[in-house]
Amino acid sequence: MIWNPTKECMSREQMRLLQGERLRKLVDRVYHNVPFYRHKMQERGLIPGDIATIDDIVKLPFTTKQDLRDNYPHGLFAVPMSEIVRIHASSGTTGKPTVVGYTRHDLTVWAEAIARCLMAFGTTREDIFTVAYGYGLFTGGLGLHYGVEHLGATVIPMSTGNTAKHIQLMHDCESTALACTPSYALYLAEQIAKSGIPREELRLRVCILGGEPWTENMRTEIESSLHVDAYNIYGLSEIMGPGVSYECECKSGSHIVEDHFYPEIISPDTLEPLPYGEQGELVFTTLTKEGIPLLRYRTKDLCSLIAEPCACGRTSVRMSRVMGRSDDMLIIRGVNVFPSQVESVVLELPEFEPHYRLVVDRVNNLDTLQVQVEVREAFYSDEVSQMMALKKRISDRLHSVLGIAADIKLMEPHSIERSEGKSQRVDDRRVLK
Amino acid sequence: MTIKQLSVFLENKTGRINEVTRILAQHGVNLYAFSLAETADFGILRMIVSDVEVARKVLREANFAVRLTDVLCLNCANTPGALAEILDLLAREQVFIEYMYAFSEGETASVVIRPTDIEKGIATLNRADCPFVNFSTLRQQQK
Incomplete structure (x- = not known):
C-alpha cells in the first residue's frame, strides 16, 4: 500500500515542476532570512530570481557540517526562535554538537515522511511498534515515534538499553514491528534465543533498520534469525532525521522523499554533479524546510542514485545502499563519531598527550570503541586511585562529547604512533559481511 | 627520614616487567624491594633500588613513565x-x-x-x- 500516491507516484515531469517551484520559494526564503546564504549567493553574483527551475540548483552553493559549526547554534535558522518548536542535535566534528530546529510544519512533514516509509514496509495502523532508537537529542527515537502515531499505529517508546525488559514487553504487548539499528537487531536476535521465549510466541514480523550502514548479508541474517522482513530507512538530522528515504517491498534501493528533499550525486573531489547511476557523494536540498533549510548539503555518504521506475509503482528516485563516507566519520552503535571530536577532548585536557588512537570493533554484534591515550609524564602517579581518576576524567569528558561510552586505555609513553599530517588514528576492525 | 621510591607505569602486556628488570640489570642497578599494583588494564611497579638516579635515567630513555615518590x-x-x-x-x-x-x-x-x-x-x-x-x-x- 502507498500512503500518499499523489506524491509518491507523481509523474517525473510533474515532480520536477513541483521541485522547481519549491526550490524558488526556498531560495527566496534563505536569501532574505539567512545571512550566511545571502552572502554566499552574493559572492557568486546570484539573486533569487536567477533560480527558475530545478535545473538551476547547480548554481547554488554547497553547505557542509563545518558551516553548521561556524554558525553554531542557530545561525542558519531561517525563522525566529518563537517559530521553532523542537531542537535536535547530532555529533559535530569537534566538541560542539550540530543543532537543528523544527517548526510545527517541519514536524508535520517529518511525520508524513515516516508514515510513507511505514506503509512501504507493509505496516498499518493495526501494527504495534517497538521503537528502540535512542529517545532524546538523537532524531531516531522521536522521529519514528511521531511517524508511527501519524500512521495511527501503536508505539512502545522503548528507547535503548535494558534488552531483557525490551524482549519481555515485545512479547507481552504483542509487538509486530521493531525500529532499531541493524546491529542491535542482530544482538536482539541472540538475546531472544537465549531468553527461552519460543519464537512463535512473538508476533514480530517487520524490522525498520537504519542509523548505520548494513549489508544484504546482514539483512539475510536478521530476516532468518528474527523471522521478519527487514527494511532500510535512511536519514540524517541535518536534513530531517530518519525518513529521508525508505525501501519498499522490492527491497531494491531506498525511495527518496523527493518532494521535500532534492537529491544530487557529486564528485567529492571536483564537486561536479555526476549522472544517475554513478557513485559519488549524496547531496540534499531541503525543499520545504522552514526551521533550518539547507541548500545542497553535503552528506558525505557515498552512494548512487537510481532513476529507473520501481516495480512497486512509486516513481521517486531511489538511492543505493551507502557504500562508505567521503570523510572520516565513524558510526558506532548508531551514533556518529568523528575522530576530531576525540582530538578536541585530548587537546583540552592538559593531563594527556595530544595523541590518540581509536580501536573500533564489533563484539557479539555490538560495536565497541576503545580510545587509547597517553598520560603526560608530569601527571603519572604511583597511586592507582590517581591513575583511575585521570581515566575517569577523560572518560566522562569523552562520553559527554561523543554521546557514547568509550573504553579508555592508558598507554605507556610514546606507544601511540606519532604521524605527520593525516594519520592512521583509527583502527576499524568491523567487517560488514 | 624518607627514601626515594621509583614507580613505573606499565600496560598490561606480557613481558613488560622483565623489560624493566632487564634494563636495570644491564646498568647494574639492584632491586631492594618492589611491589606491583595491578588493575584491569594497567599496572604500577613500585621499587626501592640501589641507585635511583641511574634507574630513572635508563628507564626514561627506554620510554617508560617513571616517577619518584x-x-x-x-x-x-x-x-x-x-x-x-x-x-x-x-x-x-x-x-x-x-x-x-x-x-x-x-x-x-x-x-x-x-x-x-x-x-x-x-x-x-x-x-x-x-x-x-x-x-x-x-x-x-x-x-
Whole structure:
C-alpha cells in the first residue's frame, strides 16, 4: 500500500515542476532570512530570481557540517526562535554538537515522511511498534515515534538499553514491528534465543533498520534469525532525521522523499554533479524546510542514485545502499563519531598527550570503541586511585562529547604512533559481511 | 627520614616487567624491594633500588613513565606483632596509608609505607622512636 500516491507516484515531469517551484520559494526564503546564504549567493553574483527551475540548483552553493559549526547554534535558522518548536542535535566534528530546529510544519512533514516509509514496509495502523532508537537529542527515537502515531499505529517508546525488559514487553504487548539499528537487531536476535521465549510466541514480523550502514548479508541474517522482513530507512538530522528515504517491498534501493528533499550525486573531489547511476557523494536540498533549510548539503555518504521506475509503482528516485563516507566519520552503535571530536577532548585536557588512537570493533554484534591515550609524564602517579581518576576524567569528558561510552586505555609513553599530517588514528576492525 | 621510591607505569602486556628488570640489570642497578599494583588494564611497579638516579635515567630513555615518590622505610623485628605495633601507631594518629609493602631477611624486616600525609607519618613514628632506614643502611643490610 502507498500512503500518499499523489506524491509518491507523481509523474517525473510533474515532480520536477513541483521541485522547481519549491526550490524558488526556498531560495527566496534563505536569501532574505539567512545571512550566511545571502552572502554566499552574493559572492557568486546570484539573486533569487536567477533560480527558475530545478535545473538551476547547480548554481547554488554547497553547505557542509563545518558551516553548521561556524554558525553554531542557530545561525542558519531561517525563522525566529518563537517559530521553532523542537531542537535536535547530532555529533559535530569537534566538541560542539550540530543543532537543528523544527517548526510545527517541519514536524508535520517529518511525520508524513515516516508514515510513507511505514506503509512501504507493509505496516498499518493495526501494527504495534517497538521503537528502540535512542529517545532524546538523537532524531531516531522521536522521529519514528511521531511517524508511527501519524500512521495511527501503536508505539512502545522503548528507547535503548535494558534488552531483557525490551524482549519481555515485545512479547507481552504483542509487538509486530521493531525500529532499531541493524546491529542491535542482530544482538536482539541472540538475546531472544537465549531468553527461552519460543519464537512463535512473538508476533514480530517487520524490522525498520537504519542509523548505520548494513549489508544484504546482514539483512539475510536478521530476516532468518528474527523471522521478519527487514527494511532500510535512511536519514540524517541535518536534513530531517530518519525518513529521508525508505525501501519498499522490492527491497531494491531506498525511495527518496523527493518532494521535500532534492537529491544530487557529486564528485567529492571536483564537486561536479555526476549522472544517475554513478557513485559519488549524496547531496540534499531541503525543499520545504522552514526551521533550518539547507541548500545542497553535503552528506558525505557515498552512494548512487537510481532513476529507473520501481516495480512497486512509486516513481521517486531511489538511492543505493551507502557504500562508505567521503570523510572520516565513524558510526558506532548508531551514533556518529568523528575522530576530531576525540582530538578536541585530548587537546583540552592538559593531563594527556595530544595523541590518540581509536580501536573500533564489533563484539557479539555490538560495536565497541576503545580510545587509547597517553598520560603526560608530569601527571603519572604511583597511586592507582590517581591513575583511575585521570581515566575517569577523560572518560566522562569523552562520553559527554561523543554521546557514547568509550573504553579508555592508558598507554605507556610514546606507544601511540606519532604521524605527520593525516594519520592512521583509527583502527576499524568491523567487517560488514 | 624518607627514601626515594621509583614507580613505573606499565600496560598490561606480557613481558613488560622483565623489560624493566632487564634494563636495570644491564646498568647494574639492584632491586631492594618492589611491589606491583595491578588493575584491569594497567599496572604500577613500585621499587626501592640501589641507585635511583641511574634507574630513572635508563628507564626514561627506554620510554617508560617513571616517577619518584618519597616513602617511609622502617626496620622492625621479624617477629609476630612487630608490624601490627607500627600500624597501630599510625592508625591512632589517623595517618592514612595509600599503600605499603614489606620484605624480611633473617631477624629484621623492612617495611615501605606511603602515608597520605608523609610529614605526619614521620612525626608519629619519630615519637615512638621507630628506626627509619636510609639508603646506606639498606646497602649495609643487603651485603
